[in-house]
Amino acid sequence: MPSAVILLHDANHLADDQRDRFLACLSEAELLRYRRFVRPVRQREFLLGRILLRFAAAHLAGAAFDAVQVTERKSQAPLIRLPAAVAPHFSLSHSRGWVACAASIDTALGLDIEMLDPGRNVDAIGRAAFSAAESNWLSSRAAQDKVADFYALWSSKEALFKLMSSQGSEAPLPEQVAAGMRLRSGPAWHARTWVQHGLAIALCSRDRLYPVRRICLSGASPAAWLQQLNGS
Incomplete structure (x- = not known):
């Protein structure tokens, strides 16, 4: 029975001493890339994303956190290696300081997170970014549901793109609305959506x-996260 875990963390309040504890876990190549980011929020997102990746891989493989090796690759997702264990499939995402990592031993994944913004003109964005069928579906949604429905569709499309890219597919992105209904599966893809935090x-x-377990990790040290994962 295929399963997955999603780890989430709010990196917006990362203090300098907490940041340094996490930086000590990165490889030289990762540190080099970290320093190339100009905006502090992108530095935090990159840093905590790499730490979440290590924790997710170690958690699923039953390995030690420091046994996970992460190799940077130009214009590609990082490569992870584990001693005497198969590395899981994974996908990373970030939005406004939040970071997330999905991982599965069983199946390829694509993950997207987006901070809900009720002030955006989602109908206008939908007309510009979605297909006619998808835009018409969004326009038909009740006003109180429209923002959440927009982000569910937007994030699903982003996650599906990541899934297809991870498998080397260059096929056009499938429609996610048919006969006036939002699709949650198709040939070789299945979508799940939630709203959390x-x-x-x-x-x-x-x-x-x-x-699909969703675990929001709090605290700001590897030891604190490990304790939460062991108790989940």
């Missing part, structure tokens, strides 16, 4: 997932 979360997988 003001975030729209979308996870697309090659195979249908059953348990």
